[in-house]
Structure formats: structure tokens, C-alpha cells
Amino acid sequence: MNDAHSELSALLGPRYSRSAAECDAHAHSETHVCAGPPEGVAWPETTGEVAAILRICHAHRLPVVGWGAGTSLEGHALALHGGICVDFTRMTRIVELRPEDMLVRVQPGITREDLNRELRATGLFFPVDPGANATLGGMAATRASGTTAVRYGTMRQAVLGLEAVLADGTVIRTGSAAPKSSAGYDLTALLVGSEGTLALITELTLRLHGQPEAVSAAVCGFADMSGAVDCVIETIQSGIPMARIEFLDTAAVAACNAHARQDLPAMPHLMVEFHGSAAGVAEQAQRFGEIAASHGSAGFRWAEKTEDRNALWKMRHNAYPACLAARSGATAIVTDVCVPISRLAEAVEETRADIKASGLPGPILGHVGDGNFHAILLIDPASADERATAKALAARMADRALRLGGTITGEHGIGMGKLDYMPAEHGPAWAAMGAVKRALDPLNLMNPGKLVPPHDQG
Ligand SMILES: Cc1cc2nc3c(=O)[nH]c(=O)nc-3n(C[C@H](O)[C@H](O)[C@H](O)COP(=O)(O)OP(=O)(O)OC[C@H]3O[C@@H](n4cnc5c(N)ncnc54)[C@H](O)[C@@H]3O)c2cc1C
Numbered sequence: 001m002n003d004a005h006s007e008l009s010a011l012l013g014p015r016y017s018r019s020a021a022e023c024d025a026h027a028h029s030e031t032h033v034c035a036g037p038p039e040g041v042a043w044p045e046t047t048g049e050v051a052a053i054l055r056i057c058h059a060h061r062l063p064v065v066g067w068g069a070g071t072s073l074e075g076h077a078l079a080l081h082g083g084i085c086v087d088f089t090r091m092t093r094i095v096e097l098r099p100e101d102m103l104v105r106v107q108p109g110i111t112r113e114d115l116n117r118e119l120r121a122t123g124l125f126f127p128v129d130p131g132a133n134a135t136l137g138g139m140a141a142t143r144a145s146g147t148t149a150v151r152y153g154t155m156r157q158a159v160l161g162l163e164a165v166l167a168d169g170t171v172i173r174t175g176s177a178a179p180k181s182s183a184g185y186d187l188t189a190l191l192v193g194s195e196g197t198l199a200l201i202t203e204l205t206l207r208l209h210g211q212p213e214a215v216s217a218a219v220c221g222f223a224d225m226s227g228a229v230d231c232v233i234e235t236i237q238s239g240i241p242m243a244r245i246e247f248l249d250t251a252a253v254a255a256c257n258a259h260a261r262q263d264l265p266a267m268p269h270l271m272v273e274f275h276g277s278a279a280g281v282a283e284q285a286q287r288f289g290e291i292a293a294s295h296g297s298a299g300f301r302w303a304e305k306t307e308d309r310n311a312l313w314k315m316r317h318n319a320y321p322a323c324l325a326a327r328s329g330a331t332a333i334v335t336d337v338c339v340p341i342s343r344l345a346e347a348v349e350e351t352r353a354d355i356k357a358s359g360l361p362g363p364i365l366g367h368v369g370d371g372n373f374h375a376i377l378l379i380d381p382a383s384a385d386e387r388a389t390a391k392a393l394a395a396r397m398a399d400r401a402l403r404l405g406g407t408i409t410g411e412h413g414i415g416m417g418k419l420d421y422m423p424a425e426h427g428p429a430w431a432a433m434g435a436v437k438r439a440l441d442p443l444n445l446m447n448p449g450k451l452v453p454p455h456d457q458g
Contacts, residue, residue: 004060005040008084011052015043015090026067026077026085030132032331032379032387033075033417038065038085045090047163047171047202053086054200055169057445064167065447066196068138069111071130073334074415076142076195080449086200088137094118095203101177102208103160108137108201124208127152130411131317137201142413143193147244147316150236150369151275152209154411159192163203167441177205190436195413196447198440212243212275216285217309221267221298225249225352228268229345231295232368236341238291240284244273245369246316249352252323252363252376259322260315267298270368271316273309323363323376330361330378333387335394337401338372338410347404348373351397358389372410395421414451422453 008016017023018040027037039062044050057064063083070077079085088109095105099122106115113133115126128139129146138144140162145154152158161175174187191199222228232245248256248269257264270292274284289300303309315322324332339347348364355362355375366373377393379386398408398421408421422430434453437444 004056004062007056007060008040008042008053011056012042012044012049015045017041023085026070026087027079028070029075029078030071030073030334032333032381033073033078033415035075035078035080035416036082038079039082040084041067042084042086043090044086044088047165050086050165050200050202051169051171053084054165054167057084058168058443061443061445063445063448064200066137066141066200068109068135068141069133071132071134072138072142072415073412074409074417076413076415076447076450077138078416080416083445083448088135091137091202097122098177099124099208102210103177103205104208105203105205106136107203108140109135111135112139119208123211125211126158126206127209128155128158129317131320136204136206140192140201140204141194141196143411145367145370145372145411147246147273147313147367149367149372149411150245151241151243155192156189158207159188159204160207161205162188162191162201164191164199164201166199167443167445171202172199175205193413195415195451197437197451198446200446212281214278214281215243215273215275215309216281217244217271217273217303217312218285218300219264219269219271219303219312220292220300221265221269222292223267223296223298225268226345226349227296228270229348229368231270231292231297233341233344234291234295235288236369238287240287240291241276242272242284242288242369243275244271245367246271247348247364247366247368247373248316248319249364251326251361252319252365255322255326255363256315256319259318259325260311262315264301265298271312273313319363319365320376323378326363327361327378329380331381333377333379333390333394334374334412335377335397336366336372336374336410336412337397337406337408338370339401339404339406341371343404343406344368344371344373347371347400347406350400351375354393354396358393360386360389360393362390362393367410370410371406399424416450419451422451
């Protein structure tokens with residue numbers, strides 16, 4: 001192995017480090033999931049360097065784990081089986097911007113906020129927005145989504161094509177700049193959501209959208225959770241093209257109030273946003289207002305100015321640290337599930353009752369417009385009992401989502417935290433995923449221990 005590390009040092013110079021500080025900095029997950037540090041960290045700048053890194057690791061049988069911003073929630077980017085971490089934070093270039101085709105080619109390390117800053121003057125924007133300022137490579141690898149998925153889709157719709165490096169160092173291109181294709185297996189779709197277990201992504205071709213002419217956002221409270229959730233269901237079923245429709249339960253509202261110095265009433269809330277022409281936005285807002293009133297909304301607080309809207313969504317995007325701060329010294333088991341919109345009310349109500357019965361604090365919030373919600377289960381990190389209670393709650397959430405026809409995760413992904421639920425969701429299809437993994441990475445070097453069945457099973 002020392003040969004591998006010397007070859008990596010010769011390739012990258014100071015951009016390969018084995019220092020304890022750098023390795024430790026790549027050993028932490030945002031949540032409770034932990035693993036040891038990698039043996040080294042590489043910071044490539046080009047596809048050629050990524051390919052050379054993988055050739056060295058392949059020759060020396062050294063595992064490789066990609067690293068974007070390290071914000072994934074199920075231990076995805078941790079070096080469970082040792083090996084090296086490939087950190088993409090020096091690959092942040094916009095390679096090509098094609099406003100006429102409404103697409104952009106980027107290196108994987110650029111973050112969504114930086115990309116949108118660069119796009120601001122073009123009249124275009126990239127809509128997918130996980131709360132954290134994640135990298136586009138990490139977002140593609142986790143098939144991320146966020147508050148705007150209800151209108152603009154997830155990374156599944158946003159990625160038109162990829163450049164990626166396979167385990168043996170082969171560089172491949174998938175997709176094209178054309179809006180659609182029927183040329184063979186959809187390898188773009190296979191790699192999006194593969195969590196770095198099949199290849200490292202070195203370039204992405206992304207679909208952009210026009211910045212809306214008018215935007216309007218609001219928060220509204222509801223006397224009870226069922227009123228808010230039923231309002232979401234009727235809104236989606238009635239076809240109003242919501243740009244965002246987010247739910248926060250009373251505990252999440254209290255945490256956001258304390259963290260963002262807001263004064264929302266202590267009740268469940270929806271946060272909504274409308275995009276379109278001025279007339280279209282006004283009409284959508286009016287139709288939504290009528291539906292909300294019929295479900296007992298307690299009135300709206302509008303945010304029409306850009307700075308007010310930004311403050312509102314900043315509060316929403318900071319809901320995770322806000323909830324963490326609600327219990328001093330706590331760590332969180334954050335879990336997300338997604339159900340068909342017609343089963344959303346049952347899913348949220350049963351989850352609320354289950355969390356209440358457990359005695360743990362567990363705010364619920366989420367992108368309910370697409371049936372996706374999260375529980376942030378706050379536990380004392382020193383308490384094995386609380387950890388077990390939270391894990392059992394998370395397992396019941398996953399079971400419930402499957403029983404209601406949904407999925408064990410709408411956007412956070414599997415990593416190592418949700419591996420145990422994969423057989424229940426996929427049955428024999430999980431073994432098929434393992435077969436794809438073995439075909440593309442027979443030595444099991446790409447992010448081993450994540451997503452697919454352990455290599456020794458079948
Ligand atoms: C406060 C907070 C809120 C969040 N809200 C949301 C949300 O609303 N929606 C949502 O979807 N997620 C959310 N997340 C989770 C997280 O932001 C996403 O999973 C995000 O996509 C991870 O991107 P990253 O750049 O941090 O990737 P990392 O965490 O660094 O890596 C994630 C995975 O991608 C792999 N990877 C990274 N780069 C590459 C590459 N170039 N090629 C191949 N594999 C690669 C890693 O190996 C790992 O398996 C949230 C997280 C936090 C902390």
C-alpha cells in the first residue's frame with residue numbers, strides 16, 4: 001500500500017495528503033453515522049488526474065470514496081473500508097454555458113449556490129436545492145432534490161449527461177446535449193443516485209430554467225397538522241403549479257423561531273412559493289388561498305420582496321441546525337421517507353403519533369408537495385437507549401412508507417445508514433443492483449459497503 005500512496009504523492013504533490021488532520025476532516029458525517037478516517041485525501045483538478053488516481057488505486061486494490069461537500073446524511077462519503085478519499089473541491093469550473101440550449105457543463109465540485117451566482121446575469125437558474133450548499137457531483141451521486149422538486153424535478157431530471165471515470169480508470173461519457181435520446185441503456189440515470197459506488201463523476205451537463213418573471217412566497221399557519229397536510233394534498237391534486245410547498249410541524253416552527261429570531265405562531269405551517277408571470281402568480285396565490293382557507297388556515301404572511309423571501313427560505317434551509325439547537329448537546333438521527341400524495345396524511349399522522357409515544361423530541365418537516373417528509377430525531381449521543389429508540393422509530397417510518405406504497409428515502413439516499421431496509425423495498429431487484437456493481441467494479445473498490453448488498457452475498 002505504501003507504493004500506492006507514494007504513486008499518489010508523485011502524481012499530485014501537495015494535493016495528496018496523509019496528514020491526520022486532513023484524514024480526520026474527511027471522517028465526519030453530518031449525523032450520527034460514523035466510520036474511521038480514510039488513509040489519504042486527494043484533491044484532483046482534472047479528469048485526467050481522476051483517471052490516474054483510479055488507475056493507481058485499481059492496481060493496488062485501494063478503495064476510493066468520492067467527497068463533495070460532505071453533507072450527505074447516511075454516512076455516504078465515509079471510508080468504511082479504508083482507502084482514499086477523492087475530494088472534488090478543486091474541480092469547480094463552469095466548462096461551458098449554452099444559454100441558447102438552456103444547459104451548462106460543470107465540474108463536479110462546484111456548489112449549487114456558486115453555480116446560481118454565476119448564472120444570475122444570464123436570466124437562467126439551476127433549481128435543485130438540498131438545504132445544504134452541496135456540490136453538483138455529490139447531488140448527482142445522491143439523486144438529491146429539495147424544496148423546488150415539486151415544480152422542477154430532482155437531479156434525475158436535471159442531469160442530461162455525465163463524464164465519469166470507472167474503477168479501472170476508463171473515462172466514459174453518458175447522455176448528450178440533446179433534450180432526449182433513445183440510444184441504448186440510460187447510463188446517466190444509472191450513475192445519478194449511485195452514491196459513488198460505480199464511478200467518479202468528473203463533469204455534469206445540467207438542464208437550466210428561465211428565472212421566473214414574478215415570484216411570490218408566503219407562510220400560513222393551520223390549527224392542526226391534518227389541516228395543513230390535507231391542504232397540500234388538495235393543492236397538488238388540483239394541479240396548481242406550486243414552485244415550493246413545505247411543511248413544518250409545531251416543534252419545527254418553534255425551533256426555527258428560536259434560531260432565526262422569527263415569531264411565527266406556535267402551530268403547523270406551510271411555506272409556499274409561486275413562480276410565473278405576474279398574473280399567473282396572482283391567480284395561483286388566489287386559488288391556493290381558497291384551498292388553504294377551506295382547511296382552516298390562520299391567514300398568510302407574504303414575502304414579496306427578494307430580501308424577505310431570501311430570509312424565509314434561509315430559515316427553512318436552516319431548519320436542521322435549528323432543530324439540533326432545540327435540544328442542547330443532542331445529535332440527530334435524520335430520516336426521510338416519501339409516499340404517494342394520496343397517502344401523505346396517514347403517513348405524517350402515524351409518524352407524529354409514533355414519535356410522541358416514544359418520548360423523543362422529533363420535529364417533522366419536509367417537501368410535502370412530492371410526498372416527502374423528514375423526522376429529525378434528537379438524541380443524547382451518550383444514551384444507547386435513546387439511540388435504539390430513534391433507530392426503531394426510523395425503521396417503523398421506513399416500514400410505514402413501504403406499506404403505503406412509498407419508498408424508504410425520497411432524497412437522502414442509502415449510504416450505510418439505510419442498507420438494512422433495501423431488501424424490503426427492492427426484493428430481488430437489490431441483487432440485480434449488486435450484479436450491476438460487480439460488472440462495473442468487480443474488485444469492489446468504489447465506495448465499498450454502501451448501497452448494494454455486501455460483495456460476499458451472491
Ligand atoms: C442541513 C441539511 C439539509 C439537507 N437537505 C437536503 C434536501 O433537502 N434534499 C436532499 O436531497 N438532501 C439534503 N441533504 C443531504 C445532502 O445535502 C445531499 O445528500 C447532497 O446531495 C450531498 O452532496 P455533497 O456535495 O455534500 O456530497 P457528499 O456528502 O460529499 O457525498 C455524497 C455521496 O456522493 C458521493 N460523491 C461525491 N462527489 C462525487 C463525485 N464527483 N462522483 C461520484 N460520487 C461522488 C460520495 O462518495 C457520497 O457517496 C441535507 C443535508 C443537510 C446537512
